[in-house]
Amino acid sequence: MTTTPVQPRIAPVARRVGAFAIDLAVAAAVAGGVWAATGEPVLAGLALVQVAVALCVWESRTGLTVGNAACRIRTVRVEGPYAPGIRRGALRALVVGAGFLGAGLGQWVVVSSGVWDRRQLKQGWHDAVANTVMIDVARQPQPVQPWVQRPTQPQAPEQWVQPSxxxxxxxxxxxxxxxxxxxxxxxxxxxxxxAPEAPVEAPVPVAxxxxxxxxxxxxxxxxxxxxxxxxxxxxxxxxxxxxxxxxxxxxxxxxxxxxxxxxxxxxxxxxxxxxxxxxxxxxxxxxxxxxxxxxxxxxxxxxxxxxxxxxxxxxxxxxxxxxxxxxxxxxxxxx
Known part of the structure; x- marks a missing residue:
């Protein structure tokens, strides 16, 4: 019996856009609160940058942001179920950040660009550059069942899994x-x-x-x-x-x-x-x-x-x- 590789469940583009909108709302709320409390737009701008950096680092280390958690999606590496890491996370953030230069609307185009990807992973431009993908964990309350790409070498740790x-x-x-x-x-x-049946019939000491x-x-x-x-x-x-x-x-x-x-x-x-x-x-x-x-x-x-x-x-x-x-x-x- 041969094992058929299974691809991970890719997050719908609509949920990715929703997660991004939530993250923007969180950052804007923090910046607005600082501005209201201090009356200093410079401090509000610094707070906005700090929130953006914190979200980027969090996503790089865990695959999560506030929006990702709310929409039940994760950002992972293409080759396995691991968080992107700082380098890939920074690349993603730079591409999205460059979108803000497009009349303040380009970031939405970048985040939703996965709709134009005809491949199965449906990567946005920022994911393609960073070699990451966004997965759907909405129906995965408890981990487990193997997913994608099994390693060709026994020692390789990359092993996708799907909860069950x-x-x-x-x-x-x-x-x-x-x-x-x-x-x-x-x-x-x-x-x-x-002797497959013996353990079932005999009592197990740790039982x-x-x-x-x-x-x-x-x-x-x-x-x-x-x-x-x-x-x-x-x-x-x-x-x-x-x-x-x-x-x-x-x-x-x-x-x-x-x-x-x-x-x-x-x-x-x-x-x-x-x-x-x-x-x-x-x-x-x-x-x-x-x-x-x-x-x-x-x-x-x-x-x-x-x-x-x-x-x-x-x-x-x-x-x-x-x-x-x-x-x-x-x-x-x-x-």
Whole structure:
């Protein structure tokens, strides 16, 4: 069975324009408030610039702006579900900013220019220059199911995913994707296919937790996925099975009240209270940022940090690691 690549769901141009309008309204409201409070147009102009820069940096690091969040869209890299980064974000902003020189209307043409792109990605001019794309996450309340462009090399971390609430706790094995598993545990797939029914009949030791945890454990056993050891740079370590949450004081999410909660010691408070969600399925260990303050990055085996877009699952490559605020951890199959 071969795996057919699936393209990401592209954000409609109308929602992109709506998100841009919201961002402009926020910036104008701040500038207007400063002007009304001080009576100084220069200070109002400075406030407008500061808001624009803040929105640009926020979008570069997380794929979000106020408008993007309200319209349920994200800005990501073309090659994978990662935030654009400062360089690409600055390029996008420069192209949009140049549009303001066109009688104050050119920016609307730039933002809506995706309607003239006949390709599937429907990139606006600013996205084409920066090599980014805007995706639709309106019907993705919980992360997960693989999307686009699978990596040709096993170690490559770029893996598009599309959320599916059920997949978080009960992954279903797909024989055609077993080659992905070989990167993490070469010997386990054969054992899983040799006796697929045994884990269902035999009691699972970790099942003493809660119903969702038991389901995750059974599904992990069926797909050859066992427990994972999460080792943090502050000396903490956790053995986990299935889905869970990481944070300074994590709280269970709606729909998953029994998820494993990993409380991280972080004196610098760089880790948000509920920072990220994690899980294991037939493709490996994944993480998804939950709108944290300082963001989440997946580090490749070569140490290249790739910012994780809020609400999108990203698989951690073999020998890779995850940066959570100023903390960092590795995830390895438990032996």
């Amino acid at each position: 609430p059920a997949a978080a706790l009960q992954p279903v094995p797909q024989p055609g994707q077993q080659h992905v598993r070989l990167v993490h545990a070469p010997a386990q797939p054969a054992a899983a296919t040799g 003493a937790a809660t119903p969702p945890t038991r389901a995750a454990a059974r599904a992990a056993a069926q797909t050859g996925q066992g427990a994972h050891l999460l080792s943090f740079d502050n000396g903490q370590s956790f053995t986990v099975v299935g889905a869970g949450l990481v944070g300074r004081s994590p709280q269970a999410l709606p729909g998953a009240p029994d998820a494993q909660l990993l409380e991280i010691v972080d004196e610098d408070r760089s880790v948000s209270k509920t920072h990220l969600q994690f899980g294991v399925d037939e493709q490996g260990f994944w993480v998804s940022d939950l709108g944290s303050t300082n963001g989440t990055s997946v580090l490749t085996p070569h140490g290249e940090p790739l910012d994780v877009v809020v609400g999108v699952r990203v698989y951690v490559p073999a020998d890779g690691s995850v940066r959570v605020g100023q903390r960092q951890f590795t995830a390895r199959p438990a032996r």
